Amino acid sequence: MVEPELGARKVAVLRAVVEEYVRTGEPVGSETIAERAGLGVSSATIRNELAALEELGYLTHPHTSAGRIPTDAGYRKFVDSLPPGGRLRDKQRRAIAGFFAETMLDLEEVLKGTTQLLSRVTQYAGLAVPPTGADEVVLRTELLEVGNALMFLVIGQQGRVDRAMVDRPDDVDSEELGSLDRTLTAAFRGKSVVDARAEALKRASTAKGIERDLLVAAAETFGVLQAGGATHHVLIGGVANLADEAAHWRRETVRRLFEALEHESEMLELLRDVTIDQDVNVTIGAEHPQTGDWEASIVSAPFRAGTTALGTVGVVGPTAMDYVSVMASVRAVAKRLSELATELDA
Amino acid sequence: MVEPELGARKVAVLRAVVEEYVRTGEPVGSETIAERAGLGVSSATIRNELAALEELGYLTHPHTSAGRIPTDAGYRKFVDSLPPGGRLRDKQRRAIAGFFAETMLDLEEVLKGTTQLLSRVTQYAGLAVPPTGADEVVLRTELLEVGNALMFLVIGQQGRVDRAMVDRPDDVDSEELGSLDRTLTAAFRGKSVVDARAEALKRASTAKGIERDLLVAAAETFGVLQAGGATHHVLIGGVANLADEAAHWRRETVRRLFEALEHESEMLELLRDVTIDQDVNVTIGAEHPQTGDWEASIVSAPFRAGTTALGTVGVVGPTAMDYVSVMASVRAVAKRLSELATELDA
DNA sequence: CGCTAGCACTCGCCCGGGTAGACTGCTAAC
DNA sequence: GTTAGCAGTCTACCCGGGCGAGTGCTAGCG
Numbered sequence: 143m144v145e146p147e148l149g150a151r152k153v154a155v156l157r158a159v160v161e162e163y164v165r166t167g168e169p170v171g172s173e174t175i176a177e178r179a180g181l182g183v184s185s186a187t188i189r190n191e192l193a194a195l196e197e198l199g200y201l202t203h204p205h206t207s208a209g210r211i212p213t214d215a216g217y218r219k220f221v222d223s224l225p226p227g228g229r230l231r232d233k234q235r236r237a238i239a240g241f242f243a244e245t246m247l248d249l250e251e252v253l254k255g256t257t258q259l260l261s262r263v264t265q266y267a268g269l270a271v272p273p274t275g276a277d278e279v280v281l282r283t284e285l286l287e288v289g290n291a292l293m294f295l296v297i298g299q300q301g302r303v304d305r306a307m308v309d310r311p312d313d314v315d316s317e318e319l320g321s322l323d324r325t326l327t328a329a330f331r332g333k334s335v336v337d338a339r340a341e342a343l344k345r346a347s348t349a350k351g352i353e354r355d356l357l358v359a360a361a362e363t364f365g366v367l368q369a370g371g372a373t374h375h376v377l378i379g380g381v382a383n384l385a386d387e388a389a390h391w392r393r394e395t396v397r398r399l400f401e402a403l404e405h406e407s408e409m410l411e412l413l414r415d416v417t418i419d420q421d422v423n424v425t426i427g428a429e430h431p432q433t434g435d436w437e438a439s440i441v442s443a444p445f446r447a448g449t450t451a452l453g454t455v456g457v458v459g460p461t462a463m464d465y466v467s468v469m470a471s472v473r474a475v476a477k478r479l480s481e482l483a484t485e486l487d488a
Numbered sequence: 489m490v491e492p493e494l495g496a497r498k499v500a501v502l503r504a505v506v507e508e509y510v511r512t513g514e515p516v517g518s519e520t521i522a523e524r525a526g527l528g529v530s531s532a533t534i535r536n537e538l539a540a541l542e543e544l545g546y547l548t549h550p551h552t553s554a555g556r557i558p559t560d561a562g563y564r565k566f567v568d569s570l571p572p573g574g575r576l577r578d579k580q581r582r583a584i585a586g587f588f589a590e591t592m593l594d595l596e597e598v599l600k601g602t603t604q605l606l607s608r609v610t611q612y613a614g615l616a617v618p619p620t621g622a623d624e625v626v627l628r629t630e631l632l633e634v635g636n637a638l639m640f641l642v643i644g645q646q647g648r649v650d651r652a653m654v655d656r657p658d659d660v661d662s663e664e665l666g667s668l669d670r671t672l673t674a675a676f677r678g679k680s681v682v683d684a685r686a687e688a689l690k691r692a693s694t695a696k697g698i699e700r701d702l703l704v705a706a707a708e709t710f711g712v713l714q715a716g717g718a719t720h721h722v723l724i725g726g727v728a729n730l731a732d733e734a735a736h737w738r739r740e741t742v743r744r745l746f747e748a749l750e751h752e753s754e755m756l757e758l759l760r761d762v763t764i765d766q767d768v769n770v771t772i773g774a775e776h777p778q779t780g781d782w783e784a785s786i787v788s789a790p791f792r793a794g795t796t797a798l799g800t801v802g803v804v805g806p807t808a809m810d811y812v813s814v815m816a817s818v819r820a821v822a823k824r825l826s827e828l829a830t831e832l833d834a
Numbered sequence: 835c836g837c838t839a840g841c842a843c844t845c846g847c848c849c850g851g852g853t854a855g856a857c858t859g860c861t862a863a864c
Numbered sequence: 865g866t867t868a869g870c871a872g873t874c875t876a877c878c879c880g881g882g883c884g885a886g887t888g889c890t891a892g893c894g
Contacts, residue, residue, distance in 0.1 A: 206846085291832065300635065400727050531867095535858065539858085
């Protein structure tokens with residue numbers, strides 16, 4: 143199916159509907175648009191346009207005598223029709239500038255703050271995915287006795303750390319442990335986490351006893367480093383703002399959303415699919431198979447160091463969100479983060 | 489003010505009101521109680537008791553012709569009147585037993601799972617506070633170059649890890665770094681984190697330049713280890729269940745709750761105050777100054793290794809919660825955790 | 835041919851009144 | 865002290881009518 147090209151006025155009308163509906167939360171009628179959109183045509187003409195837009199699937203009616211509200215497709219069209227760029231409100235600009243004024247060195251910390259920032263600026267919930275560590279290199283490994291268990295610790299070149307615990311059998315003395323430690327260090331130091339993980343798994347398949355357990359544990363830690371960051375893989379901030387918003391939603395929708403937010407793997411998949419190499423990306427309502435029918439949209443943008451993509455920041459909110467403002471905020475934050483990361487990397 | 493001793497029948501009536509209200513969510517009338525509580529008295533007698541209980545502040549009316557609902561004080565009285573012990577439903581027992589059947593070594597991981605478990609079993613949200621590391625000892629410290637920054641890494645005897653990043657000035661060569669690393673190691677290894685922190689701060693006050701920065705960063709990491717665990721200090725699971733429940737609440741209440749859940753320090757303070765040395769503890773509604781008027785209750789219990797308290801697990805839900813079942817679940821989970829921790833510690 | 839004015843029509847929302855029902859509180863009897 | 869009965873109160877629910885917003889259509893105009 144060929145995407146039909148809309149006339150300029152249809153686009154303007156659609157835009158007016160989206161903006162008005164987002165602003166007020168009420169279905170919007172032809173009169174309102176005629177008055178406010180400044181198109182210089184009467185409400186009757188608008189009505190024709192509205193009927194046409196409805197025919198095309200961009201708008202609906204809750205009922206006969208109500209105004210129009212955008213469909214998911216309508217929001218999509220609206221977003222796609224936006225001029226690139228987009229302006230920040232002054233307050234938002236100041237908030238963003240202020241936040242990044244303090245130098246922060248630990249990226250994970252910065253990102254945590256970033257989710258809060260995004261939430262504060264947009265009134266929805268902020269998201270961030272720390273860099274994947276695909277190109278992370280094993281700087282150091284350590285095998286330590288901790289209580290009556292063993293801890294395998296790995297430190298990546300970019301500062302990521304993870305650890306795994308392994309049961310300590312009674313028949314292993316500290317001499318043997320020392321030797322194991324040296325073996326492990328020799329095996330993995332300097333390798334990329336991807337290679338290290340493969341190597342660990344390969345060795346584990348032939349090893350046995352405590353050595354096997356350790357190799358399995360090691361493989362797991364390399365996997366974690368590769369996935370990016372020690373514990374939490376998707377950072378979420380400002381859920382309270384979202385909960386506020388969600389008060390109007392269908393019950394099932396709210397549950398669905400919170401479940402998704404809690405299951406990092408799900409969010410991760412969503413954000414990964416969504417953010418490939420574009421600037422700002424928008425997923426509206428049920429567009430992504432992952433989202434089911436959840437009435438929420440995600441606005442996200444990647445940040446980079448130099449030219450390599452590091453991670454993603456974004457915002458989750460209702461489909462009826464202020465896309466223009468949110469997109470501008472997300473873009474600005476991603477840009478600042480990229481600058482920061484590039485600088486750190488230099 | 490002397491706490492008045494209620495008659496046995498008043499207690500029974502109060503209990504009936506709480507149980508019925510929690511079950512149905514509807515205000516409960518005298519008739520219902522007369523039928524169901526099996527007290528062998530007529531509804532008129534119950535009415536007298538209800539009036540008396542209302543007079544005492546344990547019940548209210550939403551309006552004249554409605555049944556009674558418990559006040560916070562009513563829930564409190566109810567909880568206090570519960571026999572110690574309390575039974576688990578079979579399904580809950582199985583779920584809890586099943587969860588702890590798999591041995592898990594990393595306590596942080598266990599606790600994360602525990603919050604999910606508690607949520608699943610109770611239908612509210614699960615909480616866990618990892619052990620505070622007050623008696624944690626510095627096993628090892630490392631100073632590493634990471635990109636163009638420095639990372640100070642500390643490993644505790646109990647397996648906790650934290651790190652801090654410090655800007656690397658241009659005029660520091662790697663020889664100087666090596667010497668700094670040795671100094672730091674010598675200064676802190678083997679010290680308790682509390683002492684280490686104090687020492688770091690003391691030295692920082694006289695040092696300057698990069699050394700000062702490092703000492704400040706080190707103090708921070710020791711503080712984190714003392715507070716318990718690397719990044720997140722309060723683990724929360726099953727928020728979706730709670731969001732479901734919260735659909736009926738006042739808007740402001742929901743916002744308040746989610747804000748509290750997001751701000752770890754707030755939750756932490758709440759849970760710390762609440763869980764001193766008791767078995768299962770219940771905070772109802774606005775009983776705690778921290779909670780404002782939030783219509784939510786927290787059921788929590790400490791877990792121990794041997795006799796020393798380690799951390800806390802609990803559940804957040806509406807004041808109208810099934811206290812009997814939740815308390816039994818929290819108690820059972822805390823007990824299992826204690827067994828697990830004691831075993832690990834041995 | 836596109837635009838507009840006007841108008842009939844539709845339909846959800848709001849309002850008031852009336853009613854049924856759920857409880858209470860009281861009183862009088864047991 | 866307990867109970868039955870009854871009057872009183874107040875809410876939730878239902879119902880119908882009127883209002884008004886907004887549409888869709890048609891006829892006329894530039």
